[in-house]
Amino acid sequence: MIEFRGVTKRFPDGTVAVDGLDLTVDAGRITVFVGPSGCGKTTSLRMINRMIAPTEGTVTVDGRDVMSGDAADLRRGIGYVIQQAGLFPHKTIRDNIATVPLLLGWSKRRARARADELMEVVGLAPEMAARYPAQLSGGQQQRVGVARALAADPPVLLMDEPFSAVDPVVRESLQEELLRLQGELGKTIVFVTHDIDEAVKLGDKVAVFRTGGVLAQYDEPGVLLDRPADGFVDGFVGRDRGYRKLGFLSDELPLAELPTVRVGESAPDGWSLVVDPEGRPLGWVQGGGSVEEATVVPGGSLYEVGSGSLRSALDAALSSPSGRGVAVDGDGRVAGALSADDVLRALAASRADEAA
Amino acid sequence: MVWDWIPRNLGMIGGLLGEHVVLALVPVLIGLVLAVPIGWAAAGNRALRGVLVPAASVLYTIPSLALFIVLPAIIGTRILDPLNVVVALTIYTVALLVRSVADALGAVPSMVVAAATAMGYRPGRRFVSVELPLAVPVLIAGLRVAAVSNISLVSVGALIGVGGLGQLFTDGYQRNFPLEILTGIVMVLLLALVVDGLLVLIGRFSTPWTRVGANA
Ligand SMILES: Nc1ncnc2c1ncn2[C@@H]1O[C@H](COP(=O)(O)OP(=O)(O)OP(=O)(O)O)[C@@H](O)[C@H]1O
Numbered sequence A: 001m002i003e004f005r006g007v008t009k010r011f012p013d014g015t016v017a018v019d020g021l022d023l024t025v026d027a028g029r030i031t032v033f034v035g036p037s038g039c040g041k042t043t044s045l046r047m048i049n050r051m052i053a054p055t056e057g058t059v060t061v062d063g064r065d066v067m068s069g070d071a072a073d074l075r076r077g078i079g080y081v082i083q084q085a086g087l088f089p090h091k092t093i094r095d096n097i098a099t100v101p102l103l104l105g106w107s108k109r110r111a112r113a114r115a116d117e118l119m120e121v122v123g124l125a126p127e128m129a130a131r132y133p134a135q136l137s138g139g140q141q142q143r144v145g146v147a148r149a150l151a152a153d154p155p156v157l158l159m160d161e162p163f164s165a166v167d168p169v170v171r172e173s174l175q176e177e178l179l180r181l182q183g184e185l186g187k188t189i190v191f192v193t194h195d196i197d198e199a200v201k202l203g204d205k206v207a208v209f210r211t212g213g214v215l216a217q218y219d220e221p222g223v224l225l226d227r228p229a230d231g232f233v234d235g236f237v238g239r240d241r242g243y244r245k246l247g248f249l250s251d252e253l254p255l256a257e258l259p260t261v262r263v264g265e266s267a268p269d270g271w272s273l274v275v276d277p278e279g280r281p282l283g284w285v286q287g288g289g290s291v292e293e294a295t296v297v298p299g300g301s302l303y304e305v306g307s308g309s310l311r312s313a314l315d316a317a318l319s320s321p322s323g324r325g326v327a328v329d330g331d332g333r334v335a336g337a338l339s340a341d342d343v344l345r346a347l348a349a350s351r352a353d354e355a356a
Numbered sequence B: 001m002v003w004d005w006i007p008r009n010l011g012m013i014g015g016l017l018g019e020h021v022v023l024a025l026v027p028v029l030i031g032l033v034l035a036v037p038i039g040w041a042a043a044g045n046r047a048l049r050g051v052l053v054p055a056a057s058v059l060y061t062i063p064s065l066a067l068f069i070v071l072p073a074i075i076g077t078r079i080l081d082p083l084n085v086v087v088a089l090t091i092y093t094v095a096l097l098v099r100s101v102a103d104a105l106g107a108v109p110s111m112v113v114a115a116a117t118a119m120g121y122r123p124g125r126r127f128v129s130v131e132l133p134l135a136v137p138v139l140i141a142g143l144r145v146a147a148v149s150n151i152s153l154v155s156v157g158a159l160i161g162v163g164g165l166g167q168l169f170t171d172g173y174q175r176n177f178p179l180e181i182l183t184g185i186v187m188v189l190l191l192a193l194v195v196d197g198l199l200v201l202i203g204r205f206s207t208p209w210t211r212v213g214a215n216a
């Protein structure tokens, strides 16, 4: 069981990312944190494994304040999966998965045997064991990320938008498999997403956050859909119910110009999109100065111009840290920016069509 | 017969070559050992980086001969001590590599470092098994420059009497014997090529993941 008691996180620059959070995560269940970009989901999650220290309040795991004791020991007992997997590019798949067992002092042989076992559990072919992460597809990399988090059999699993960088079909199969795995393993899982659909599908309980790091509602998915606590939750949940039904755009969305920078170039103030030499998006940087690969924030999902998928347009707009969704052409090159307002307007328009 | 000079002096040339290798490469090793922690500190702290990297660049602009000559006064060695050359070249190597190390570590994706921390790596082990290996490609590039530039700088030491193969230049010049100078030049060039080639091989061998085809 994980408990947040009066937890506030204020960053040195004054940003309040999480504001007075009181929440109990049930043991053996999947709890989903959902909300728009910047509402404090990741910050809340990272306070559980002490990657971020709360400014006020306490976070406890099984009754123990996470701030007491040794941080590395705590983390070895908590699995962690992040967006784009965060795999070690210089280690083979087998060694990536064996990371925590080796840190815990298992013998190489035992750690590798465990890694091979987990590859089977998450559905990876044994011949991938000796490959490097760059040789795997995005979906396969996410499986490795999950296997790595499960390797030392931790009771708690933290997952930060683990499936948001893969295409919708793969995402769906990864979700199914997570549910299947959870049926067998019964871990305490905290899962972060900006996608209410994913939240409702995976969560035994769903915590909806609003911007400013305030918990808006914490309930079972059914209750959330039937009895949203306020206008914000209603909008967030309802909007999704709308687009799940619609799915397709009648007209192509207007694209705003999207200024881009490359690694090594100097970025203007505010958010800028970083692209590779071919013009494909790598992620975002905030603030001016020379762009370094390490400071690039992963960019959320992309909208392919011409696909007509309202869902992927909304996904792109909602998941982008800058608030501007990235539209790409068929070759994956940046085509322009989508504003959440435009997407929502298109949504309202197609709803009106439907009603008429 | 002039060409005779080479076979007759093979032993001497071999000795000078050995001296040259030691004088040029020992500083590379010491410099690397010193530059890694300094570069690591610079990579982790913007303010420190703002001081260390420019300071290192300034060091690098000091002419080598001047450094060979003033060092004895500073570190108390005799003027003809080979240590002067070793210390001077170590300084250059550190100056060159601090930037390489800082850049290389700065280019390690922050997500990978965060993932390592979240897995439960403590900073020391994380540095050795995640950050440093990922920095190897950039580091090797820096080492190649340092090694080749040291190999050429050692020759300058011949002017103060400690210069490995450079002594073939000074001696050949004094005796007005071009073949000796030519031998010196060819040997220095070959040495630089071989060392550079070896570093490339070491780099390739230690970074197999950089050559796999990406299909993600
Ligand atoms: N190190 C930091 N320093 C200052 N502000 C930060 C820092 N990390 C996060 N923030 C800010 O705190 C707020 C919450 O960030 P957080 O990463 O928790 O959001 P999130 O809900 O995970 O968003 P997303 O869906 O985009 O991942 C944001 O306004 C963010 O800009």
Ligand SMILES: [Mg+2]
Binding pocket: A041, A042, A043, A160
């Ligand atoms: Mg986040």
